[in-house]
Structures are given as C-alpha cells and as structure tokens.
Amino acid sequence: MRDFGKIIVGIREKKPLVYNITNLVVINISANALLSIGASPIMSFEKQEAADLVKISSALLINMGTPTQDTIETMIIAAKAANKIGIPIIFDPVGVGASSFRNDIANKILSEAKVDILKANASEVANLSGLKVQTKGVESCETIENITDITKNLAKELGCIVCTTGKTDVISDGNEVYLCENGHEALTKITGSGCMLGSIMGATAGVCGKDYLIAALCACLIMGISGEIAASKTNMLGSFQVEFFNALSIFEPETFNSARYKKL
Incomplete structure (x- = not known):
C-alpha cells in the first residue's frame, strides 16, 4: 500500500530521533508512542541546547499545548536550526483560537520558520484560516463546514502539509487531498492522542524522503488502525491505553491492510 510499509520498516531500521518540544501533559506518553513504533524520542525545553539537539535529530515536533515565554523562545531557536539543516518540522498549534496569547505564538512560529507539517483539529485549522470559531480549551467544539x-x-497558503484531525482526518498539500477514516472513539477519551499523532508524524517524516504528504497520511493510519486494534481488545479506557501501545509495538507492513483512506 503506497510506501506505508516501507515507512514503518524504515522507522524500525533507522530508529529516527524525534526532538519533541511538547507540552507537559504528554511528555511520557509521546515518548512511549515513539519507542513503541521503534523511533527514539528526546524531550527538552532548554534553549541553550536546542540547536545542538536539532543537529542530531531526524525531525522536530513543536507542540504549544502548555506554552511559556521560555518554551516559545526554544521553539523558535529549534525551528530556525531545523530549517537551516533541512530536517522536517511538525507543528501542533494546540489551543489556537482559545486566547490571543496562543494566537500570537502560532503566528510568530509560522512567520519565523518554515513548517513542513501542520497538525491541528478542525477549530484550530479554522482559526488559523481567519475564521472565528469557538474552541473549548484545546478541543474542537464546533462542526466546521467545508473543512476539506x-x-x-x-x-496552499502556508506552503506546507496540513492535517486536520477528526472522525475523518483530512490531509492536504494544497493540491492533493486525502481522507483517512481509520480510528476509534476511545482515542478521543484519553489524554494526548493528538499529541502522540504529532510525535508519530515526526517519526514518519524523518524516514519518508521528504514526501511529507504521505508521511502525514501514514501517521494517521498508524494511529487510527492501532486505536481500532486496541478497542477490539478491551472496552476499558485504562486497558485501552495499554493495548494501544501494544498495537504500535507490533505494527507491521501487513497491518496497513486494514487502512481506510481515499484520495479526492
């Protein structure tokens, strides 16, 4: 199926190091998600080492879920360093639209660095597009018409891949559009599923040979299929998280046989 199988094999073989400047809520589970699929995580908020960590990384994830002035500065330093050496940047503008502070951070990052993949929920994408859409904290709380x-x-406006997450994930490079329909409701009931997806995108982007559209779609499929496998094992949320990591850890090229996606 496309190059999805090659990507998951590439992650296991190359063990790409993904530098996560992510939020405090999800550091542990994001690291475990990367370890489960065979990648290597590193987490740091320290600006003095940001450029050095970028140099040894295969991808950079910027997640503004719990922003502070210091972490924003670290994000900008790391992003500029990533642009300089050419590793992919995945940007998760968590909660944009919820406050002017978060809006300013997102605009600053997008204006000062070239992002390769922007991953966000529908409310966040709508707000970044200039639409006034209400958000509920960091969650999308409105049905957005014409989200595709x-x-x-x-x-097209940002010149990057945009992945809008939801019941159906929408992934586009401004020309092509893919819809990913894998997933399970239980993923919306555990902390940090979207943040884990961003980290997994770092791993897929780090081995995809710059085909970031397919890397983003592949990450959505890995996440969604693993959620479905986990839900087939249990209906308890605590056990679901365990089974989700188990599913990631045994994900093979053949696991993509249950992929449900289409190109518009």
Missing part, C-alpha cells in the same frame, strides 16, 4: 476546502486552502 479549508484544509486545502490553508495548506
């Missing part, structure tokens, strides 16, 4: 067109237009 909004995603495609934002990707």
